[in-house]
Amino acid sequence: MELFAVPDLPEIEPGDDLAALITERVDLRPDDVVCVASTVVSKAENRVKALDDFPAGPRAREIATELASITGETKDPRFAQAVLEESTELLIEAPFLLTETRFGHVNVNAGIDRSNVAGGDLLLLPKRPDESAERLREGLVADRVVVTDTCGRPFRHGQRGVAIGWAGTPASRDWRGERDRDGRELTATVESVVDELAAASNLVAGEGAGGTPVVVVRDFAFGDHQGSDELFREIDDDLVRQAIREWRFRG
Template identity: 70%
Template sequence: MHLFAVDGLPEIAAGDDLAALIDARVEFEDGDVLCVASTVVSKAEGRSYDYEDFEAGEWSRDIAARLESITGDEKDPRFAQAVIEESEELIVEAPFILAVTKFGHITVNAGIDRSNVPDGDLLLLPEDPSASAQRLSDALGVAVVVTDTSGRPFRYGQRGVAVGWAGMPASRDWRGEHDRDGRELGVTVQSVVDELAGAANLVAGEGDGGTPAVIVRDWEFGEHDGSENLFRDEEDDIVREALRDWEF
């Protein structure tokens, strides 16, 4: 298995044919997986907005005031309004906003980005990253993982995660297989799209030197059962339930 970045992609703007831009710079091989940053997918899909596009309501003003009192930094309630409008639920409102996006991903600020947005103040995640991945997969003939970066509980730093995928299962299921001592595995389900996203993020980099598309080559899913489950079901998510009752 090896990974390499797609070099030479221009700054992506609304309406750009992202698949064609990538295809012109890569000679794809059978079995390749394209990992592409959600930022460029969002830019191509016109998900850049200005603060003026969001009219702050009472709830967003309350959240901004509370965050400002905690952090000491000025908070624009229109940003909180954007998070609210992009979310199914706000699990935590302070000391940060932890949101459930409309497609099921749980992340800080609903994944809204304020970096590298040349034509706006805010960049929202794709409305349906798996649908975006499917369109790219159909156009390019390879599996696609749409990635983002996200923090983790109990650890410092961020890592790449999958927010959408197409052309391959989200995870491979080892349950029913055996370890080297012959013991049957009962719980191991490996989130391969997250692991590929994390590996791709190491190659892609961050900041102004980042490259938003990475090819994974010579990797195989293997003879395993696959699953499309990635985001934990609400009724089984005890961490989400505990955070709902937590107050800062």
């Protein structure tokens, strides 16, 4: 398997044809996987917003005041309002905001970015990343697209790439029912392929000012396995979420 970044992409503006910009710079093959950072997807879809687009309500002001008292830093209630509006559930509200986005992804601050946001204060995640991936796929030669983001993980330091949207490929490779090397039947192994592709592409894409937001994965074979689109856990099956709901910060 080979991974390489798409070179010389310009700064993406609202309304840009991202698929066309990619195909102008690289010769894609039908079986390539194109991993695209959510930042450029969001910019093309005009998800750049100003803080003034989110007048703070009472709940946002309450959250901002509490976070300021914990951290000793001033917190803008308009940012808290943006997080609330982009979320379906606030899982942790102190000492940081951990939320579920409207498409099921759990992340800090609803994945809202405040860096590299030319022309605004905030960069929101795509509204429906699966649909974003499908639109990109329709404009590319490659049959598989993964929209990526970076986020932290429980129990570990640091961030890594994850998939938040995908098209043309199952999310997971389902090994259940197959056999291990000793002949034992696998009963629980479901491999999150789109997350692994996102993490691999993030190594090539980089971070910060020198990042390259589109990476091509070549010669990846899904293999003769069952596929699954189950990536985000159902709430009733998510024991960690259930525990978090009962937890309260005590500083």
